[in-house]
Amino acid sequence: MRMLGLLAAVLAAMLTLTACGSGGDDDDEPTTAATPTASPTPEETQSPVSVSDLARSVVQIQALSGGDAVWWGSGTIVSADGLILTNAHVIDNRFGEYDTLAIAITHETDEAPETEYIAEIVAVDFALDLAVVQITELIGGGSAPRDFPFVRLGDSDALEIGDDIRILGYPGIGGETITFTNGSVSGFTAERSVGNRAWIKTDATIAGGNSGGLAINDDGELIGVPTIVGSGAGAETGYVDCRVLEDTNNDGFLDDRDTCGTVGGFINGLRPVGLATDMIAAAEAGEAYVSPYYEGEFVDVPGDFDASAVDLSNLLFSTGVTADDEPTEVLALIPSNPARVCGFWDYEGMQDGMTWDALWYLDGELSEDASVFADTWVGGATGNWWVCVLDEEFGLPDGLYELVLQIEGDLAGSDAIHVSDERQLIELDIVNESSVEICGVWASPAGAQNWGFEDLGPTVTVPPGDFWPLFIAAGTYDLLMYDCGSNTLVEEYGVDLFDDTGYTVTDTGFQ
Structure with a gap:
């Protein structure tokens, strides 16, 4: 029996992460003098393009409570003075769940990042799930440097389907080191008030914890922020980060000594960096940022909704x-x-x-x-x-x-x-020869998952002796009809409707 609800469950495919990295220094001394080269410009020094240098610009953002990690996500340094672009949910503290926002930096790609800095939130856009934080000081106190390696902003509007992209972040799967993933642009999704490129869809395998991290083009420029939750276990939570959920080292405490668990399944979309440029500019200028994508006020503390x-x-x-x-x-x-x-x-x-x-x-x-x-x-x-x-x-x-x-x-x-060009519109007349009024009609294509919205609308009924025309595409349909007491009058499946026709409801059935 066809239900008035979602019948198909979405099955998640567990994908394997592709990671690569390099570590260690070559201590062998050269046998010949090195050929002199021009000194790099400040921009070249601060804007890395190699994977190992990019890894030093992709940080792990840790939400700490009493010194212990509550969760972590990823972020990208976008200016030499330590501005970091990430997701709003990675740094969201409206529940008061953490007291310190710490930043961990990767120095060797085969080693876990080192927690070195404190950061503050300087701009948030909950409508886009994007945020900017500022590195302010060293963990032990003292001023933070102002010569961080950073990633240049690219032109996300120039992306085309099939373009290669690379993802870096801290997924929390298979260890705590940074992870590198290849993929390509598979499409774009429009969103009201945001535009045609509200999301960049990708076929890259991006695990939770990478949320807020780095997506770059072939020129090593930041073009997107891994953000949206794809299908998979936990996808309904809306979070894609790494949280300590169990005592993995059996010491009786849930703290940063335990291995975090991924929350939110796999990510299959990126927020284009072009949507974050105004936020970054406001942060650089020390100005307040107001989202152009939402005019209302967000609730201070999110909660369960009815x-x-x-x-x-x-x-x-x-x-x-x-x-x-x-x-x-x-x-x-x-x-x-x-x-x-x-x-x-x-x-x-x-x-x-x-x-x-x-x-x-x-x-x-x-x-x-x-x-x-x-x-x-x-x-x-x-x-x-x-x-x-x-x-x-x-x-x-x-x-x-x-x-x-x-x-x-x-x-x-x-x-x-x-x-389809091979189908035509037809008129289906719902003819009521029964003794009761018809108040609900569903004509649903046979391949649909659900019955869909009722076709008569909230103000239309079909009294006895009357009819009502529906205009539908020719094809095979499932039909459901109710009287005004929600009693089933018709429930028929696989009805071929390829020409203008009438469907007559009687007290003994239909014809």
């Missing part, structure tokens, strides 16, 4: 978004090879800080590259929202596109649309 009052409705599809966040046109069937497919919906009862997911399925298979996992809601209590899946270079393939919306991990709504 999603029972949330109401999502009126899910529509289009191939574009207007300047005022409306669909360019509402479609029931999308022609082949669109650059994008966008879903729009109305909402009530939302609370900023809630966790939400927008899962895109193509012909029943979850598309991780297109989906948004465990994002933080910033849209206020009431309004409308949209998400898009796009491929502006080659166009999207034909198939059944289903958008599944989840709030706090629970199904909140879904619907599906066909992309």
Whole structure:
């Protein structure tokens, strides 16, 4: 029996990290004099491009309480005076869980980083899950240096699908040393108020703990920050860092002597560094930063949210978004090879800080590259929202596109649309020859995971002796109909609807 809920579980594939590094010095003296070279400029000295030098610019950020590590994440030094770009959740202390933000530096890539500095938060954007912290002093007291190696900012807008990227960070899997991973750009995801490149999707295997770390292009420039949670155990938490969860050395204490455990599964997306440039500029100038992506006020302390009052409705599809966040046109069937497919919906009862997911399925298979996992809601209590899946270079393939919306991990709504030139729109007349009023109709494509939103809408019913037309793409459908007391009148599967037709409901069944 088909359920009014999400039927397909997302199975996570456990991927193997690829790590490399080098350590040690060559103490052999040269037998000939070295050839003189030009002295490096300050920019060349401070902006590393080799993996070993980059490793010294990718730091481990440790949240300490009473000297013990509560969790850690990664960050990248982006200026010689010690500004570090990371994720907001890595340094988020709204629960008061830590008292010191410590910075550990890698000196040899085959050795664990050394905790050397104290840092302070100077800018946060919870809407983007990005933050900037400043190294302020040595752990034991005293001024911090102002000649840190740092990574140049690249142009994330210049990235194309297939471009190579490299990831560095501290995953907490297989030891405490820094990890290097290769991958490529696999796509981009749009997000309302942020734009078409709200996320860079990657096929690189990025484990939790790398969150806030470094993604570089072939020129060694920072182009993205590993941020978003992909599928996997713990993905519903929204966190991708490394926390001490058990007494691994059996000394009776949970502290930094224990091996941390990864929280949040694998990351499959990067925040483009272009979204962080204003935040970094404000931090460098010593100015307050105000997020341009969110106009409201975040709750001071996040907490558990009750999603029972949330109401999502009126899910529509289009191939574009207007300047005022409306669909360019509402479609029931999308022609082949669109650059994008966008879903729009109305909402009530939302609370900023809630966790939400927008899962895109193509012909029943979850598309991780297109989906948004465990994002933080910033849209206020009431309004409308949209998400898009796009491929502006080659166009999207034909198939059944289903958008599944989840709030706090629970199904909140879904619907599906066909992309095809080989299908046509047909009229399906729901004819009521029964003695009761029809108040609910679902005509769901047979390949969809869920029934989707009800098709009559909140104000339409079909009284006895009347009919109501639905306009759908030709295909095979599952049909469900209720009376006004939520009693099932029709539940039929695999109904072929390829031409204009009527579907008649009687007291004894349907025809």
